[in-house]
Each structure stands twice: as structure tokens, then as C-alpha cells.
Amino acid sequence: MPTYVEIMAQIEALQKQAEQIRRNEIDGVIAEIKQKIRDYDLTAADLGFVPAAQSQEVRPAQPSKRSTVKPKYKDPASGKTWTGRGVMPKWMKAAVEAGHVRDEFLIDAG
The missing domain is CATH 4.10.430 (H-NS DNA Binding Protein)
Structure with missing residues (x-):
């Protein structure tokens, strides 16, 4: 039966291995997402990362709802x-x- 210290060492080694596998998989996922963005010509607004008003589309300016406060x-x-x-x-x-x-x-x- 393995000791506590041996089990902890195995856990640490497995965590390092899992993190390396995760990083490798993330690289692949990012590459795939970037390709899809290029294929479909998607923008950050299309993906919901910025409000549509901030996208590259030109829209009329909206009046500010903030009022000026007089000095007191x-x-x-x-x-x-x-x-x-x-x-x-x-x-x-x-x-x-x-x-x-x-x-x-x-x-x-x-």
C-alpha cells in the first residue's frame, strides 16, 4: 500500500500532467475558434463581447442622458x-x- 507522501507526489505529478494537457487542448481550441471567426467573418459584437453600438457599424449618436449639475x-x-x-x-x-x-x-x- 502506498504511503501518504507517495500519493501526494502522484497527485502533484498528475496535476502537472493535467495542466499541460489542458494548455495543449486550449491551443487547439483557440486555433479552431480563430479559423471559424475568419471563415464566417465574425466581429466581437457578433460574439457578444462588445455592445452592438460599439461595433464597426456606423450608427447615429444618441444624446447623452446625463445632465450637467450646477456648481454649489x-x-x-x-x-x-x-x-x-x-x-x-x-x-x-x-x-x-x-x-x-x-x-x-x-x-x-x-
Whole structure:
């Protein structure tokens, strides 16, 4: 009866052998797929790898659904603005750390 160490060595050897066989089979599969792509003139969009709008077909541009957000805060020194969304800009962070309050930088609505 084989020992534990011998069995583990056999497992390791079989895993290496299985990985080599897998790599060889993958090479064949890739070559076959590439040939089919050439034979049928398939694109990445045909295969579902990119949305159809990104394929080589020219399509009319769609209007953006994102709206522009008006700035809410303004740095009086530099004139830089911030909407109040996302990461706080360096100028605002420095002001807050210096003891200022965000509301001091609010842009007047009128």
C-alpha cells in the first residue's frame, strides 16, 4: 500500500500532467475558434463581447442622458467650483481642515 507522501507526489505529478494537457487542448481550441471567426467573418459584437453600438457599424449618436449639475460651492481665491457631489476638491478640503464651514463657500442662488 502506498504511503501518504507517495500519493501526494502522484497527485502533484498528475496535476502537472493535467495542466499541460489542458494548455495543449486550449491551443487547439483557440486555433479552431480563430479559423471559424475568419471563415464566417465574425466581429466581437457578433460574439457578444462588445455592445452592438460599439461595433464597426456606423450608427447615429444618441444624446447623452446625463445632465450637467450646477456648481454649489466656489473658492473665492481661485474661482474654482464644486457641485458638492463626488470627492471633495483639495481647495475645499484644505478650507474645512483650516476651520472653515462648507456653507461659507455656497454660491448665491440669485
